[in-house]
Amino acid sequence: MEFSVAVIPGDGIGPEIIREAKKVLDKAGKVYGHRFHYTELLMGGASIDVHGVPLTEETLATAKKSDAVLLGAVGGNVGVSNWYSLPPELRPEAGLLKIRKGLELFANLRPALLFEDLKKACPLKEEIIGEGFDMIVVRELTGGLYFGERKTVVENGLRKAYDTLTYDEEEIRRIARAGFETARKRRKKLCSVDKANVIDSSRLWRQVVKEVGKDYPDVELSDMLVDNCAMQLVKDPGQFDVILTENMFGDILSDEASMITGSIGMLPSASLGKTKLGLYEPSHGSAPDIAGQNKANPMATILSAAMMLRYSFDLEEEALKIEEAVRKVLSKGYRTVDIMSPGNVLVGTDKMGDLIAEEV
Amino acid sequence: MEFSVAVIPGDGIGPEIIREAKKVLDKAGKVYGHRFHYTELLMGGASIDVHGVPLTEETLATAKKSDAVLLGAVGGNVGVSNWYSLPPELRPEAGLLKIRKGLELFANLRPALLFEDLKKACPLKEEIIGEGFDMIVVRELTGGLYFGERKTVVENGLRKAYDTLTYDEEEIRRIARAGFETARKRRKKLCSVDKANVIDSSRLWRQVVKEVGKDYPDVELSDMLVDNCAMQLVKDPGQFDVILTENMFGDILSDEASMITGSIGMLPSASLGKTKLGLYEPSHGSAPDIAGQNKANPMATILSAAMMLRYSFDLEEEALKIEEAVRKVLSKGYRTVDIMSPGNVLVGTDKMGDLIAEEV
Numbered sequence: 001m002e003f004s005v006a007v008i009p010g011d012g013i014g015p016e017i018i019r020e021a022k023k024v025l026d027k028a029g030k031v032y033g034h035r036f037h038y039t040e041l042l043m044g045g046a047s048i049d050v051h052g053v054p055l056t057e058e059t060l061a062t063a064k065k066s067d068a069v070l071l072g073a074v075g076g077n078v079g080v081s082n083w084y085s086l087p088p089e090l091r092p093e094a095g096l097l098k099i100r101k102g103l104e105l106f107a108n109l110r111p112a113l114l115f116e117d118l119k120k121a122c123p124l125k126e127e128i129i130g131e132g133f134d135m136i137v138v139r140e141l142t143g144g145l146y147f148g149e150r151k152t153v154v155e156n157g158l159r160k161a162y163d164t165l166t167y168d169e170e171e172i173r174r175i176a177r178a179g180f181e182t183a184r185k186r187r188k189k190l191c192s193v194d195k196a197n198v199i200d201s202s203r204l205w206r207q208v209v210k211e212v213g214k215d216y217p218d219v220e221l222s223d224m225l226v227d228n229c230a231m232q233l234v235k236d237p238g239q240f241d242v243i244l245t246e247n248m249f250g251d252i253l254s255d256e257a258s259m260i261t262g263s264i265g266m267l268p269s270a271s272l273g274k275t276k277l278g279l280y281e282p283s284h285g286s287a288p289d290i291a292g293q294n295k296a297n298p299m300a301t302i303l304s305a306a307m308m309l310r311y312s313f314d315l316e317e318e319a320l321k322i323e324e325a326v327r328k329v330l331s332k333g334y335r336t337v338d339i340m341s342p343g344n345v346l347v348g349t350d351k352m353g354d355l356i357a358e359e360v
Numbered sequence: 361m362e363f364s365v366a367v368i369p370g371d372g373i374g375p376e377i378i379r380e381a382k383k384v385l386d387k388a389g390k391v392y393g394h395r396f397h398y399t400e401l402l403m404g405g406a407s408i409d410v411h412g413v414p415l416t417e418e419t420l421a422t423a424k425k426s427d428a429v430l431l432g433a434v435g436g437n438v439g440v441s442n443w444y445s446l447p448p449e450l451r452p453e454a455g456l457l458k459i460r461k462g463l464e465l466f467a468n469l470r471p472a473l474l475f476e477d478l479k480k481a482c483p484l485k486e487e488i489i490g491e492g493f494d495m496i497v498v499r500e501l502t503g504g505l506y507f508g509e510r511k512t513v514v515e516n517g518l519r520k521a522y523d524t525l526t527y528d529e530e531e532i533r534r535i536a537r538a539g540f541e542t543a544r545k546r547r548k549k550l551c552s553v554d555k556a557n558v559i560d561s562s563r564l565w566r567q568v569v570k571e572v573g574k575d576y577p578d579v580e581l582s583d584m585l586v587d588n589c590a591m592q593l594v595k596d597p598g599q600f601d602v603i604l605t606e607n608m609f610g611d612i613l614s615d616e617a618s619m620i621t622g623s624i625g626m627l628p629s630a631s632l633g634k635t636k637l638g639l640y641e642p643s644h645g646s647a648p649d650i651a652g653q654n655k656a657n658p659m660a661t662i663l664s665a666a667m668m669l670r671y672s673f674d675l676e677e678e679a680l681k682i683e684e685a686v687r688k689v690l691s692k693g694y695r696t697v698d699i700m701s702p703g704n705v706l707v708g709t710d711k712m713g714d715l716i717a718e719e720v
């Protein structure tokens with residue numbers, strides 16, 4: 001089969017890790033008889049430097065017409081880069097928010113799991129790790145505080161800022177369905193996280209999730225308050241299968257969840273909408289400090305490409321093959337510097353890509 | 361000296377732990393020549409059962425007239441208790457929000473530190489713990505999403521909920537000052553946490569905190585995004601001295617911070633306003649499952665009483681004495697069940713109170 005992939009290397013380590021993901025995709029294409037047609041697009045700082053904005057309408061339109069978007073990372077060093085002297089809506093990260101909204105990618109899937117070979121990197125004690133953990137955060141991505149009305153005004157001589165957190169039942173319903181569907185394919189446990197003891201949007205959230213749950217009697221639904229969830233992730237991560245939550249809570253909790261794995265360089269993500277068109281990117285950032293040094297871990301991006309095969313192209317077998325290849329390379333002891341420990345073989349970004357491509 | 365203390369035992373283990381805190385306070389009073397006059401007040405479920413509301417106006421008025429408020433905990437078992445079939449504004453936790461707002465307690469100080477004798481209980485690996493950690497979260501407590509306008513309406517046939525997150529510069533300034541003052545008395549490092557790359561209130565927050573920082577050239581100020589902070593707490597908690605943040609972020613981050621100590625039964629909190637009148641309560645909840653069983657750890661409440669002596673009564677020496685007493689009892693090996701480990705001596709709530717009172 002043939003697929004068009006909009007590729008956005010972005011900033012920092014973006015170009016290096018994207019290169020390796022393409023290498024692995026092409027190998028999978030060769031083995032299974034597919035062709036991936038890449039269109040390189042600019043976003044974030046890379047786009048600001050050329051167009052003065054982090055995402056142009058033309059780029060967005062091109063992305064819309066492709067079968068999937070593969071993204072490296074956007075953003076620079078806040079203290080150092082000139083991009084951050086621009087107003088917020090012109091900074092690199094604004095491009096990311098714009099493409100999410102523009103492609104209506106309301107469901108952000110962020111797995112956080114402990115790789116058997118990387119247990120040492122986990123910051124938690126052995127007793128807490130127990131049998132290991134393997135969860136996925138399903139985060140609402142196009143609503144809430146991120147896209148509500150906001151303003152900063154002067155009232156009675158005082159500067160005052162307003163942000164609005166809104167959700168309607170349809171927005172909640174579609175992400176809830178995404179959560180239940182995800183749980184159904186896994187261990188069938190969905191924990192919906194909110195702050196229903198304080199805010200209205202969380203109370204509506206809880207109610208609608210419960211309603212949607214009636215269509216999924218095979219999935220065990222529970223509710224948890226966001227502050228408690230922030231604790232439980234540290235205390236007993238193994239209790240979670242799928243965590244379903246709104247945009248801002250999901251931003252915080254998914255980052256916490258990825259850090260407790262100790263291997264954020266390994267974690268992919270998928271942002272999905274109503275159609276097959278999805279955006280795939282590593283959970284980590286653009287790491288400007290190590291950009292261009294062949295040090296970056298390309299595995300999260302390669303695993304994001306695997307998610308792309310699964311969710312956008314329905315190539316489950318090919319996706320599994322890539323995931324298996326990553327695990328094999330790990331078990332053979334190859335490591336990039338971020339996950340290096342004594343006794344392992346240190347390799348650079350490109351070599352890591354070669355090794356994984358070979359295994360595919 | 362003489363002090364009037366409004367005592368709110370509350371629900372669950374509240375009465376038991378408050379009893380021990382009073383025991384220790386009275387001992388300190390005897391040793392140092394002070395008298396504490398207690399007025400017992402109802403709040404939370406205990407108040408609902410009697411008055412039908414979680415906090416009456418009379419109770420609030422009495423609290424206002426006292427020198428300080430000492431609180432056990434409020435709330436019941438959500439799945440079990442009848443309190444949770446009431447509308448949100450009549451549930452136990454609404455009493456807590458009402459007293460915070462009613463007493464204008466805008467600054468919530470929540471220490472999270474590793475007790476030398478309880479390192480084993482810390483969920484983090486030795487390498488991460490390093491030299492240990494000792495931070496304090498200064499959380500804004502009377503603004504943000506907690507107290508903004510909210511509504512749930514039907515629009516175009518769809519239920520839709522609105523919450524508002526607002527801050528004006530004066531609200532930010534006063535909590536920022538509380539943060540800087542706290543840092544000044546400690547290791548002089550203040551990390552202000554926000555989501556300035558997305559929301560307006562965070563951008564204003566960052567700006568005003570920077571302005572206030574000019575009055576505190578001796579304190580090192582840094583900014584961090586909330587998602588990154590959720591990661592850094594797990595990755596390297598030792599980097600933090602004082603974390604300053606808004607209400608909802610503070611709710612989440614302070615709970616995460618207390619869980620990484622592994623000893624949430626040890627952590628006190630203080631909620632302060634413009635006057636000396638403060639509210640002091642343990643960071644943990646009402647633990648209805650173990651209520652009345654003499655199992656609860658009273659140390660967090662006893663340490664909250666110590667904070668009361670320090671912040672509301674200016675009795676620094678007496679506060680230090682109580683804190684030292686807690687540490688001594690720990691180092692002698694006495695433990696309640698929540699922090700028990702092999703080789704220690706298990707004691708009940710009342711015995712733990714006796715032991716600490718003895719040391720004072």
Ligand SMILES: CC(C)[C@H](C(=O)O)[C@@H](O)C(=O)O
Nearest residue numbers: 093094096097251557558587
């Ligand atoms: C860069 C930022 C706007 C973004 C977000 O907050 O969504 C990032 O933290 C993420 O989680 O993808």
Ligand SMILES: CC(C)[C@H](C(=O)O)[C@@H](O)C(=O)O
Nearest residue numbers: 197198227453454456457611
């Ligand atoms: C009970 C609840 C309303 C409260 C809050 O969210 O502030 C609690 O979680 C806390 O942190 O004191």
